[in-house]
Amino acid sequence: MMAGTLYWNLYMAVTGFLVTFLVSLSSNLWQTSVIRGAVSFFLFFLIGFILRWIWWYILIKQEDSKEAEESPEVEPGKQKMAEDTAKETSKVIKSLLGEDNNQ
Numbered sequence: 001m002m003a004g005t006l007y008w009n010l011y012m013a014v015t016g017f018l019v020t021f022l023v024s025l026s027s028n029l030w031q032t033s034v035i036r037g038a039v040s041f042f043l044f045f046l047i048g049f050i051l052r053w054i055w056w057y058i059l060i061k062q063e064d065s066k067e068a069e070e071s072p073e074v075e076p077g078k079q080k081m082a083e084d085t086a087k088e089t090s091k092v093i094k095s096l097l098g099e100d101n102n103q
Contacts, residue, residue, distance in 0.1 A: 004055065009048035016044030 021037035028036070 004052045008052060009045050012048040012051075013041045013045040017041040 017037040017040055020040035021033050024033040024036045
């Protein structure tokens with residue numbers, strides 16, 4: 001899911017078309033100006049996608065860093081208990097799978 005909507009791309013593309021068309025119109029035929037404006041439209045539309053992707057990527061990284069900061073640290077005593085629970089769970093799973101090697 002990218003940040004923003006396709007309307008951002010359209011706004012950028014139409015703006016690019018108008019600016020290119022009006023600047024080009026002063027020194028070219030209107031047909032040439034329309035072609036250059038159309039090329040500009042597609043390029044600005046593509047640039048809009050790239051910018052939205054970068055924006056989305058930055059937002060996701062910020063959310064990940066906030067979640068990491070907000071997650072509570074595990075106390076040392078609870079860490080040992082979690083390791084023991086993990087070992088016991090591992091033994092139960094191995095015995096259910098028939099892989100018990102009497103470790």
